[in-house]
Amino acid sequence: MTRVGIVGFGFMGRQHLSRYRALRGVRVAAICDGDKARLTGVREIAGNIEGTQASLGLDDIAIYTDFEKMLAEQRLDAVSITLPTFMHRDFTVKALEAGLHVLCEKPMAMSVEQCEDMIAAAKTNKRILQTGHCIRFWPEYVKAKEIVDSGRYGDVRTASFRRISPVPGWSWKHWLINQDKSGGAIMDLHIHDTDYIQYLFGLPEAVRSEAVVGPSGGFDYVATQYVYGDKKIVVGEGGFVMSPDFKFEMSFVISLEKTTIVYDCRHTPALQVCPAKGGCITPKIEPGDGYSREIAHFVKRITGKKTTDVITPLDSLNAVKIVLAEKQSAEMKKEVRIQ
Numbered sequence: 001m002t003r004v005g006i007v008g009f010g011f012m013g014r015q016h017l018s019r020y021r022a023l024r025g026v027r028v029a030a031i032c033d034g035d036k037a038r039l040t041g042v043r044e045i046a047g048n049i050e051g052t053q054a055s056l057g058l059d060d061i062a063i064y065t066d067f068e069k070m071l072a073e074q075r076l077d078a079v080s081i082t083l084p085t086f087m088h089r090d091f092t093v094k095a096l097e098a099g100l101h102v103l104c105e106k107p108m109a110m111s112v113e114q115c116e117d118m119i120a121a122a123k124t125n126k127r128i129l130q131t132g133h134c135i136r137f138w139p140e141y142v143k144a145k146e147i148v149d150s151g152r153y154g155d156v157r158t159a160s161f162r163r164i165s166p167v168p169g170w171s172w173k174h175w176l177i178n179q180d181k182s183g184g185a186i187m188d189l190h191i192h193d194t195d196y197i198q199y200l201f202g203l204p205e206a207v208r209s210e211a212v213v214g215p216s217g218g219f220d221y222v223a224t225q226y227v228y229g230d231k232k233i234v235v236g237e238g239g240f241v242m243s244p245d246f247k248f249e250m251s252f253v254i255s256l257e258k259t260t261i262v263y264d265c266r267h268t269p270a271l272q273v274c275p276a277k278g279g280c281i282t283p284k285i286e287p288g289d290g291y292s293r294e295i296a297h298f299v300k301r302i303t304g305k306k307t308t309d310v311i312t313p314l315d316s317l318n319a320v321k322i323v324l325a326e327k328q329s330a331e332m333k334k335e336v337r338i339q
């Protein structure tokens with residue numbers, strides 16, 4: 001039985017718990033959160049997950065408020081780091097040094113240097129480090145990549161990606177709406193699309209961005225063109241500056257020579273492939289969501305099962321690097337090359 005811990009039991013910690021629980025051969029043995037009320041269910045958490053201890057069913061899980069104590073007392077194989085982003089580096093390095101594999105939520109860290117520290121610790125301690133870029137595992141995005149990569153419909157001519165939401169209200173001590181702790185929406189939310197774009201098309205040569213300062217005090221809305229030095233146009237738009245009643249949107253339109261792929265999480269069917277003739281098709285997609293598939297992938301990797309790595313630590317570092325270039329481009333109002 002693979003023994004996993006979770007540190008940070010807010011919105012994402014709960015997502016990880018339920019996804020691990022759905023897997024065989026793995027057990028969440030311990031959970032750590034600095035805020036005891038979150039562990040007892042006294043503090044409500046946003047999302048669809050109930051806030052009571054009874055409904056969370058934590059009775060068979062060792063509960064900690066101190067991460068180092070958890071590391072010292074539990075014989076864990078791996079840990080999910082589902083903490084605010086500004087804590088990712090320190091907790092990840094500590095866990096790797098304690099000999100655990102780590103699934104750290106995205107964004108990997110606040111800076112390229114912090115990402116490098118994490119990668120170095122994984123190498124030194126010969127442990128697996130995976131980042132929670134769940135969009136690489138999201139069934140509709142997996143299908144779209146499969147279609148693009150197959151070459152069946154020719155080359156991509158245009159690709160646009162959108163991820164927009166109201167201002168998040170749930171985060172612990174409002175860390176999400178503090179740019180020093182989250183990097184703002186450009187780093188926290190938009191990075192999902194930045195990473196998917198590099199997954200589809202590789203590292204862009206340069207970025208051109210315009211951005212808006214929002215409630216975090218940093219860029220909470222961005223529109224970017226990713227420059228590839230060929231004929232295709234690739235753009236991404238994202239942020240959390242919408243009004244409270246706006247329904248979260250993640251969507252894309254990818255236009256190839258012989259078809260258009262359309263996705264909008266708010267529509268049914270959400271994914272459609274529309275060739276020039278014969279009407280739109282609703283492709284069959286894999287069951288589950290990006291979280292369950294990403295966590296199953298992590299468990300496969302740490303238990304030595306054969307897999308092709310979907311996301312490497314270097315990919316995760318590059319996602320941070322591109323977003324920081326977008327930020328710089330918006331600040332300087334000019335194109336920034338990706339080095």
Ligand SMILES: NC(=O)c1ccc[n+]([C@@H]2O[C@H](COP(=O)([O-])OP(=O)(O)OC[C@H]3O[C@@H](n4cnc5c(N)ncnc54)[C@H](O)[C@@H]3O)[C@@H](O)[C@H]2O)c1
Binds near residue numbers: 065
């Ligand atoms: N993959 C995704 O789709 C996705 C979605 C949302 C958030 N995230 C990422 O997940 C991470 C966590 O975000 P969240 O929305 O769950 O935040 P959250 O505010 O809901 O939860 C953070 C938790 O960390 C706890 N915490 C703070 N300091 C601690 C410490 N020293 N020791 C132990 N626990 C401590 C808090 O009490 C809180 O429960 C962030 O990096 C965020 O970017 C990813």
